[in-house]
Amino acid sequence: MLKQPPLLKPEVRKYRPPGESFVWFTATGLSLGLVMILFLLGIIFVKGVDVFWPKKAALIELKPDSPAQIGPERFLAGVVTTVQEKIGGDSAALAESQKEWQLFVGNKDVYGYGFKYFDAAFIQKVSYPESLARIERLEYGDAFGYPVMIKLAAGQIRTAGQPGFIGELKRLVHESEKRWDKIRDIEKRQIGKINDRLEDLRLKEKSRTSQHGLEARSHRELIAQEAAGLQGQYQLLAQKAQELRKLQKQDLIVYRLASGEEKELPAGQVLGFYFPNQLNWAGRAGLFCKRVFQYLSDAPREANTEGGVFPAIFGTLVMTVLMSLAVTPFGVLAAIYLREYAKQGFFVRAVRIAVNNLAGVPSIVFGVFGLGFFVYFVGGSIDRLFFKEALPTPTFGTGGILWASLTLALLTVPMVIVATEEALAAVPRGMREGSLACGASKWQTIQRIVLPASAPGILTGLILAMARGASEVAPLMLVGVVKLAPTLPLDGTFPFFHLERKFMHLGFHIYDLGFQSPDSEAAKPMVFATTLLLIGLVVVLNLGAIIIRENLRKKYSTGAF
């Protein structure tokens, strides 16, 4: 009997199987790519989250007569942002230490700058006093200081040592916040409504100026009467707002800076305050959440470097949704025609190549096209036809969220077409034949069998298109994105959906903060936070679409994808 040789004896595998080195080669490529992406995402994540984390405020005592002293006293207070090797330092004082510190000192109204660099050699002592407060202000950014007293409107004075001082401070801040809400409501909503109606009347009057006769005159009188009534209401509201604004200034909060100056600040200017060195871990986490929430829900202030980004989030979302609504039917129908109906030949191949190439056209070209075609041509025509009275002020003839969405839809339609075509082609022939053999027409087969089966693939294309559209900036700058939009594209005034309005967008917001901001140091944290948010938003949109796709896939699993 023949003895069977044992299978896979260790000696047998002495030499490498062919191609194994290539496996390593490709794996290296993949890991390099992954490492780079993870590194980038990691930086953005750490820096973006760091923005909201409340940090300890250091009190730095400088050595006597150091040039870093900025006030009457030898103290600096603030958050240490960097400690770095000094570049090109050759002064004798630096011999022992070549380090320099960057301190966020705040108090821009007093110092004229928010960040201060100074040599580590000048430092005598660093401490973290508990009484040091960080005050968030409406203007000039944050302030660091010791609250000293409150001067109430009635002439009363509360000083820091007194019991209930902090409570009183909190009450003032809370009151001012409520007052701001009221003022905003009056100025933005109520007065805005009256303005809208006045504008309506103005347009009505303008359209009737060409008419003559009694009737026209009585009409004009009626309009004038109504306008006068509205004017009266307007005056009343404006006065009310004025009074509230005055109230915001009546109570004063006095605080002393570390460098020695004393500052008086109207309570209406204070958004909040906290003592960073008194906070424990839970307190920090609570404050962190509050600040993240404010960032997500507030409108920006101070040239976008302070406050939140809510209008930008909202604008990005609305635009992406509008874009998807425009691109899906358009792209899917085009792909169905190309794949299912068109006779496959030279022409279809040419169209397919053209569509693929369209995906490679620089996006700014689409922006220029959108400006020329949608904004000037289509929008201009709409204005001439339907909004004649408002001219020369353009209504649709200027950049707006509708035109931006359509421009992006155009930009992303190739992706949807290509993905849909692939998904349609992946539906097994047997399934189509089965449907046709049942007496279904071609359209019925597409509608009932092919489209449901290819829905997951189509959604994949849509996901890609959405991610691309949500993060595209260049073309938007030409067709409707602005640095600061006074209104949202969707609000409570009729007709609720304002497709002609300009809007804010996270991608453009990043560009604006990073490169157009007057105070780039102050804007830097916001750049990271906003980038993180944009990435997060794209991820959320994608996840949503992926969940829908997985559900569809379960329902219509054909094994084709």
Add this chain to the structure above:
Amino acid sequence: MTEKDDDMEIMEQERQKPRERHFRQKTEEQADISAERTEVKEPFNPLIEVVNYNFFYGATQALFDVDLTMPEKQVTAIIGPSGCGKSTLLRSINRMNDLLDNAYHRGDIRIREQSIYDAGLEVTELRKRIGMVFQKSNPFPKTIYENVVYSLRVAGQNNKTVLNEAVERSLKAAALWDEAKDRLDESALSLSGGQMQRLCIARAVANRPEILLMDEPCSALDPIATAKIEELMYQLKKDYTIVIVTHNMQQAARVADHTAFFYMGRLIEFGETKKMFMSPDKKQTEEYITGRFG
């Protein structure tokens, strides 16, 4: 006796049934024939006429001058070695080959003396009259219920009672009712391969077509299911005209009234199954049937 043996015996019994019935019928027929030679029990009413039919896949010709007449309410089997054009002929009858780019035909196929290429005949109407079971089972990624009623739905039928009736009738006809009646709302893709094939048969008969084209319907089935399908064909031929492609000589002998033998795209011989299997005219036929080539 072990469980397995038990199973085997059941299978064997199941297999016997249709054969017995067929045999019984045949003996009756034979008795008739012997009694009165000219009279055949089932009259040969031509339903499908293939007239001088040629079919081309681009440059390759798959069918050459086929002339064939298939009788109404009988089972016609098409046999022949792989690649001889059986499927091509079958798919021509309901114009499934229209879908191919680059394929064309010469000649004509008539059903009740009307050409299937008649300009006045909508191809969807034609296909509604002809059910088809494919060589590879192709259930839709829908529920079992929706699979069965698909042909009714596309015809605009949405009446729940009609649909329910059709589902029960078709699934029973395809011998799938007992297995599927409790899971009608499950995906058809959760069925086994053989169940899927039976589902496709149920789907094909749901709207009561005149003609049923079956392309190797039993190639994925176990003997029990095969026996059920054969039994089904025997039942169905009371109302339907069945054309079946098969590689299984015994099956052809069991179920078919007439058999057509194809070789290399040509119709070699056509005739009554019994006669063809007992004393074929052509030598090629005999060799193929007896398994000496093919």
